[in-house]
Structures are given as structure tokens and as C-alpha cells.
Amino acid sequence: MIRRIISILLENEAGALSRVVGLFAQRNYNIESLTVAPTEDESLSRLTLTTSASDIEVEQITKQLNKLVEVVKLADLTEGDHVERELMLVKVKASGAQRAEVKRVSDIFRGQIVDVTSSTYAIQLSGTSDKLDAFIGALSESVVLEVVRTGVTGLSRGEKVLTL
Amino acid sequence: MNDKETPNNSSSDPELLSGGDALVRALQEEGVEKIFGYPGGAVLHIYDALFRQNLIEHYLVRHEQAATHMADGYARATGRPGVVLVTSGPGATNAITGIATAYMDSIPMVVISGQVQSHLIGTDSFQETDMVGISRPIVKHSFLVKHASEIPATIKKAFYLASSGRPGPVVVDIPKDITNPADLHPFLYPESVAIRSYNPAQRGHSGQIKKAAAMLMAAERPMIYSGGGVIQGEASELLKAIVTALGYPITSTLMGLGAFPATDAQFLGMLGMHGTVEANNAMHHCDVLLAVGARFDDRVTNTVSKFCPYAKIIHIDIDPTSISKNVAVDVPIVGPVSSVLTEMLAVIQNRPEPPTQDQTAALSDWWSQIEGWRAQNCLAYETDENLIKPQQAVQAVYELTKGQAYVSSDVGQHQMFAALYYPFDFPRQWINSGGLGTMGFGLPAAMGVQVAFPEAQVVCITGEGSIQMNIQELSTCSQYELPVKIINLNNRALGMVRQWQDMQYEGRHSHSYMDSIPDFKGLVEAYGHVGLSIKTPGDLRPGLEEAFSQKDRLVFVDIEVDPNEHVYPMHVAPNGSMRDMWLKKGVRT
Numbered sequence: 001m002i003r004r005i006i007s008i009l010l011e012n013e014a015g016a017l018s019r020v021v022g023l024f025a026q027r028n029y030n031i032e033s034l035t036v037a038p039t040e041d042e043s044l045s046r047l048t049l050t051t052s053a054s055d056i057e058v059e060q061i062t063k064q065l066n067k068l069v070e071v072v073k074l075a076d077l078t079e080g081d082h083v084e085r086e087l088m089l090v091k092v093k094a095s096g097a098q099r100a101e102v103k104r105v106s107d108i109f110r111g112q113i114v115d116v117t118s119s120t121y122a123i124q125l126s127g128t129s130d131k132l133d134a135f136i137g138a139l140s141e142s143v144v145l146e147v148v149r150t151g152v153t154g155l156s157r158g159e160k161v162l163t164l
Numbered sequence: 165m166n167d168k169e170t171p172n173n174s175s176s177d178p179e180l181l182s183g184g185d186a187l188v189r190a191l192q193e194e195g196v197e198k199i200f201g202y203p204g205g206a207v208l209h210i211y212d213a214l215f216r217q218n219l220i221e222h223y224l225v226r227h228e229q230a231a232t233h234m235a236d237g238y239a240r241a242t243g244r245p246g247v248v249l250v251t252s253g254p255g256a257t258n259a260i261t262g263i264a265t266a267y268m269d270s271i272p273m274v275v276i277s278g279q280v281q282s283h284l285i286g287t288d289s290f291q292e293t294d295m296v297g298i299s300r301p302i303v304k305h306s307f308l309v310k311h312a313s314e315i316p317a318t319i320k321k322a323f324y325l326a327s328s329g330r331p332g333p334v335v336v337d338i339p340k341d342i343t344n345p346a347d348l349h350p351f352l353y354p355e356s357v358a359i360r361s362y363n364p365a366q367r368g369h370s371g372q373i374k375k376a377a378a379m380l381m382a383a384e385r386p387m388i389y390s391g392g393g394v395i396q397g398e399a400s401e402l403l404k405a406i407v408t409a410l411g412y413p414i415t416s417t418l419m420g421l422g423a424f425p426a427t428d429a430q431f432l433g434m435l436g437m438h439g440t441v442e443a444n445n446a447m448h449h450c451d452v453l454l455a456v457g458a459r460f461d462d463r464v465t466n467t468v469s470k471f472c473p474y475a476k477i478i479h480i481d482i483d484p485t486s487i488s489k490n491v492a493v494d495v496p497i498v499g500p501v502s503s504v505l506t507e508m509l510a511v512i513q514n515r516p517e518p519p520t521q522d523q524t525a526a527l528s529d530w531w532s533q534i535e536g537w538r539a540q541n542c543l544a545y546e547t548d549e550n551l552i553k554p555q556q557a558v559q560a561v562y563e564l565t566k567g568q569a570y571v572s573s574d575v576g577q578h579q580m581f582a583a584l585y586y587p588f589d590f591p592r593q594w595i596n597s598g599g600l601g602t603m604g605f606g607l608p609a610a611m612g613v614q615v616a617f618p619e620a621q622v623v624c625i626t627g628e629g630s631i632q633m634n635i636q637e638l639s640t641c642s643q644y645e646l647p648v649k650i651i652n653l654n655n656r657a658l659g660m661v662r663q664w665q666d667m668q669y670e671g672r673h674s675h676s677y678m679d680s681i682p683d684f685k686g687l688v689e690a691y692g693h694v695g696l697s698i699k700t701p702g703d704l705r706p707g708l709e710e711a712f713s714q715k716d717r718l719v720f721v722d723i724e725v726d727p728n729e730h731v732y733p734m735h736v737a738p739n740g741s742m743r744d745m746w747l748k749k750g751v752r753t
């Protein structure tokens with residue numbers, strides 16, 4: 001089982017997303033993360049999902065996705081060199097001695113503090129999923145109040161593009 | 165969807181139509197002659213539009229499930245999409261089983277469901293259900309119409325999707341306000357349709373086809389395995405030409421029966437769980453397998469890891485997802501069966517060198533081996549002086565209909581007996597729910613066939629379990645005078661369940677008996693039909709002759725058959741290969 005990033009150009013229509021998600025449930029495939037938003041072409045959405053699958057399974061997954069009428073094009077980004085990013089917001093306790101320590105760790109990971117109260121920080125961090133995991137790992141469990149992640153999005157490196 | 169549509173070039177301004185009238189007009193433009201349905205609140209405007217025209221004939225069923233099966237039977241017999249019209253809520257949910265049945269067997273169907281008014285959607289209003297959501301996993305595609313002006317283009321797309329590529333059911337859900345008679349819009353029916361995200365293969369890869377043909381021509385123990393795709397793809401004649409040109413053995417799935425004539429000596433009978441000894445053994449031992457329009461279903465392969473251990477596999481299918489889904493193949497060819505077989509036939513007919521002596525000898529040895537399996541006569545059964553064997557009944561039906569009838573079946577033992585003991589020589593002659601295995605399919609499907617071909621002999625082979633799942637349709641048959649012949653193999657038990665309980669549960673017949681079975685003769689007479697009851701082997705032929713002599717009447721023949729009969733051969737499972745079979749009670753290969 002290898003982690004895959006599948007990037008899909010989808011008709012930007014009501015119900016299209018539910019077909020993609022439904023397909024995964026119906027055929028017993030897993031979705032680890034999912035992110036979707038309209039593209040510069042209003043008629044299209046770009047959907048990125050991560051799943052774990054063997055070569056044979058991912059072939060079937062991509063074929064099944066392609067079979068959905070509203071899927072215009074797709075690519076398995078993990079087949080080649082690619083850039084992947086995920087955005088995370090973490091709310092942490094920041095009082096007393098913790099306040100400086102949390103700030104230091106955030107700086108090491110190139111996090112930005114985007115909200116401040118006398119007792120909390122909200123830190124914004126982007127990078128690969130591994131980097132975000134590492135940041136959470138570096139914070140002591142007791143300071144983490146809330147974590148939200150966008151899920152992975154990505155692009156192929158170089159001239160390869162996923163467009164119409 | 166961003167699609168190109170070419171409107172009709174008419175010189176005058178387009179006519180103004182309401183959504184309901186536009187829908188009916190669009191169906192007329194698609195050449196629809198028959199639709200099957202049941203009215204209700206959300207589709208009243210549409211039904212009113214139907215009332216005011218006479219090009220489309222509507223058949224009123226007694227339950228929406230039957231409407232979908234009727235449309236399905238119509239589609240299977242004609243190759244044209246079956247059209248269904250149901251109301252919202254329970255009308256729509258009742259149609260679900262029939263939609264799933266069509267989906268599993270890739271049958272072209274357009275289902276129009278009414279929906280509550282747009283402003284009520286999401287409010288749990290009366291007879292509201294999320295039809296697009298409920299049907300999503302069992303449709304090729306679906307539409308929720310948002311505006312009356314979208315109706316022509318949506319119907320055009322629905323028919324195109326349902327009948328192109330790998331066919332399937334398409335749902336068009338239409339809120340009531342969209343069909344409002346007071347709300348008029350210009351009606352322009354698109355002449356063509358293209359959907360940018362939907363491009364089914366138009367032909368196979370020529371290189372792959374050549375490679376496959378070469379592999380086939382070099383085979384020593386070849387086998388051809390054909391499926392429902394050959395029938396759907398109208399490629400029966402081509403298949404026959406290739407099989408004849410090569411002189412190779414051929415088997416068929418349950419869905420593919422009739423694509424190649426069953427009475428031809430090259431045909432080894434059906435394969436799979438209840439396949440013949442010769443077909444299953446030839447599959448197991450072959451060195452090159454050509455699969456055409458078949459999908460390596462679990463009812464075919466038995467244990468996948470033991471499937472065709474010596475074979476290089478060529479697979480032709482219109483649907484890329486069918487390829488290497490269950491069984492990895494060596495030469496995949498994605499494309500319409502007809503186009504691929506046309507190319508393949510040309511390669512075979514122009515083969516550069518005739519087969520070598522060694523090849524001819526190998527093929528002849530292979531045939532001898534196959535004839536050895538065939539000589540086991542696996543479909544033989546013992547007759548009884550007092551009990552009618554179900555096999556015997558099916559054979560009598562075959563003889564009396566001269567093998568020419570359209571035969572529908574329900575699901576269970578009688579279905580397998582029909583598939584094994586009624587040799588089908590023509591495509592579209594055999595109408596059954598192979599993928600979903602829907603009890604209750606047989607009668608309404610037969611009715612759909614009869615509607616398509618009023619003069620044809622249509623037989624429904626069923627059992628007392630299945631027939632009761634849609635028996636209310638006897639009423640529809642009275643209304644439209646559909647002279648279907650219903651052959652009820654009555655064994656007073658859910659035969660296939662009982663067979664499994666005999667074989668795997670030490671004969672504990674948990675809820676597989678039918679208590680208080682109705683007096684079928686009396687029941688069908690109450691519906692205005694002819695009922696016959698046959699209880700002894702001596703009465704079988706005369707009784708059936710009488711039934712078939714009544715050309716214009718529905719005749720229900722209730723045949724009391726041996727309740728202890730099992731369907732054989734039967735794959736040994738779990739962990740068996742294709743050649744591991746039970747041959748009769750307690751006897752296996």
C-alpha cells in the first residue's frame with residue numbers, strides 16, 4: 001500500500017463531489033484527505049485526494065473515477081515528481097513559560113502566528129503532511145488545543161499540467 | 165456540463181411549450197414509442213401532457229418496480245432504451261430495484277422521476293425523497309432538472325448516456341414546478357450532443373488487436389468466453405464468424421447466452437458456478453483465453469487465484485474498469501466489441517500462413533479432450549414415474565416452442581434450469597437478471613418483451629417464490645392483453661436457498677419453504693387469465709401443448725415439480741477452481 005495523491009478536474013456542478021465521495025465508499029476505497037475548490041475556469045473544480053492503494057488498486061480507482069461522467073481529467077501525482085502542500089492552523093496554550101517556547105518551535109518550523117490572545121496563539125503552518133505531523137510532534141501534547149488541516153493539494157513538477 | 169448542442173435549424177420561431185409538454189416532445193424526438201410508469205402528485209403535469217398526445221403509448225403497471233423491469237425487458241429484447249416514468253418519494257424508491265437490475269446488466273434505460281416542487285426540496289415535504297442521492301450508486305448518471313428550459317438538452321444527454329459506451333440506466337429527476345403548464349419556454353431539440361468529460365472508446369487499439377489475433381492463432385488449447393457485451397454490442401454475427409473461422413470451442417456467461425448458437429457443436433454450454441463440465445474444464449486447461457464482453461464475475465471464476473492457471477488472457481471490453489478488475493489480463497483491448505471483432509476477423513482471415521501441422525494436431529487433441537468431458541453428459545438427470553423433474557419441464561417448453569421463444573426467467577433454480585436446458589440460438593432471446601439476481605424480474609420483463617413484439621411467443625420461466633414478488637402484474641397483463649406464457653416450476657420451496665442449505669447447512673431448511681402457497685390456477689383466473697395445473701409427468705406435454713395453443717391468452721401453467729432436485733454441475737466452493745464441481749448429490753470431480 002502506497003500513499004497516492006490523485007488530482008481531479010471535475011465539472012463544477014451540484015452533486016459532482018458526492019459522486020466522487022460516494023464512489024470511494026461504494027467500492028471500499030479509503031480517502032485519507034480531500035480538498036476541493038473551483039479553478040480559474042469557473043466551470044471546473046480541482047479536487048485533490050489522498051488514498052493508500054497498491055498499483056493494481058490505484059489503477060482501478062483511477063479508472064472508476066474516470067468513468068464518472070463529471071470527471072473531466074485526472075492524474076496520479078505520485079506517479080512522478082510533484083509538489084505537495086497542506087495548510088494547518090493550530091491553536092495552542094501560550095501562557096507563562098510556554099509562551100516563548102511555543103513561539104520558538106513555531107519559528108523553527110516557519111510557522112506564522114495569526115491570532116494572539118493573552119493565553120493562546122493560533123499558528124499557521126504549511127508544508128508537506130510529514131512536516132505538519134512533525135510540528136505537532138514537537139509541541140508538547142498539553143499545549144495543543146485545536147488542530148485543523150486542509151488536506152493535501154499539489155501539482156506536478158516541471159511542464160506537466162492538468163488542464164483541459 | 166459544458167456541452168455543444170446543435171439546435172434544429174427551423175425557419176420559424178420555436179414553439180413555446182411547458183416543461184411537461186417539452187418532456188413528452190423530447191421523448192418523441194428520441195423515437196420513444198412505449199413508456200412504463202405509474203402516476204402520482206409530482207408527475208401529474210407530465211401525465212396530462214401524455215394524455216394530450218398519441219405518439220407515445222404508456223403502460224400502467226401495478227407497482228413501480230414492475231415498470232422498471234418492463235422497460236428493462238423491452239430494452240433487452242429491442243436494444244433500444246427502456247423508458248420509465250414514476251412519481252416522487254415511494255414511486256421513485258419502488259423503482260430502485262429495477263434500476264439496480266438494469267445497472268448490473270448494463271441495460272440502457274431512462275428513468276424520469278417526479279420530484280417535489282423546487283422550493284420544497286430539503287424540507288421533508290410530502291412524498292419527498294432524494295432520488296438523485298438514493299440512486300447514485302446504481303445509475304450510469306443522473307440529473308436533477310433545475311429549470312424548464314433545460315429539459316430538451318437534459319433528455320438528449322440522458323438518452324445519449326444511457327445507450328452509448330457501456331449502456332446503463334440514467335435518472336432524470338424533475339421537480340413538479342419545472343413541468344408547470346403555465347410556464348412556457350421555446351422548445352428546441354438538440355440534433356447532437358457532446359459531453360466533454362464523456363468519451364467512450366470508438367475503436368480498439370489496432371496493435372493490441374493484431375497481437376491478440378496472433379496469440380489466438382498460435383494457441384494449442386484455445387478457448388473463447390463470451391458475455392452479455394456481445395449481445396449489447398450487436399456483435400453476435402461477428403463472433404460467430406470468428407469462432408467458425410478459427411474452429412475453436414466457445415462458452416458463454418449466463419448473460420451472453422444466445423450470442424453464439426447453443427445448438428452449434430463448437431458451443432460447450434454455459435460456464436461458471438452452474439456451468440457444464442466441458443465448459444469449465446476447457447476454461448481451466450486452456451492456454452489462450454479470449455474473453456469478449458464478459459467481466460470475470462465471481463459466479464464465473466470460482467477462486468480467482470486458481471482461475472485459468474495455464475492461460476494467456478485476451479480481454480475485449482468497452483469499459484476500461486472491467487479490465488484487470490478481478491483477473492489480471494495479458495492483452496487488454498478497450499473498445500466496442502463490434503469494431504474490435506471486425507478488425508480481429510480481418511486479421512484472422514488474412515492470416516499469412518495456414519496453421520502448421522503441429523498446430524492442427526494440437527487443436528485436434530484439444531477437441532478430443534473436450535469431447536471426453538462432453539461425453540460425461542453432465543446435464544443428464546434421472547426421470548421419475550410420478551414426479552416431474554424441472555429439467556424435463558424446461559426441455560418440454562423448448563421442444564414445444566421449437567427453440568424460438570423469448571424466454572425470461574426469475575432467479576433461483578428455475579433460472580439455472582432454463583439457462584442449461586433451453587438452448588438459446590439467438591441474441592436477445594434470453595432475458596434474465598444475471599448481475600443483481602432480482603426475484604420478481606421475470607414476469608414484468610416478459611411483459612416488456614411482449615409489448616415490444618406483440619406477435620412473438622414470450623415465455624416466463626419462474627418459480628412459486630419469485631412469481632409472488634410481482635404477481636400483481638397479472639392485472640397489467642389483463643389490461644393490455646399481454647399473452648405471456650408463465651411456466652411456474654412449483655417445488656413448494658425456495659429451491660436454490662434450499663439446495664445450499666442441503667449442501668452447506670446439513671439440510672436445515674431455515675425459512676426456505678413456502679407455506680400456504682396460493683391456488684395459482686384460481687388466482688390467475690381471478691385476474692381474467694387461463695390457469696392450468698400439471699401434477700404428473702404424463703400430463704406435462706399435453707398440458708403445455710394446451711397452454712401454447714392459446715395464442716391470445718395469458719396462460720399460467722403451474723407445474724408441480726420434484727422439490728428435492730438440485731442444480732448440477734455446481735462449483736465446489738470455497739477454494740475450488742473452475743474444474744472442481746459437484747456432479748450430483750454427493751459426487752464431485
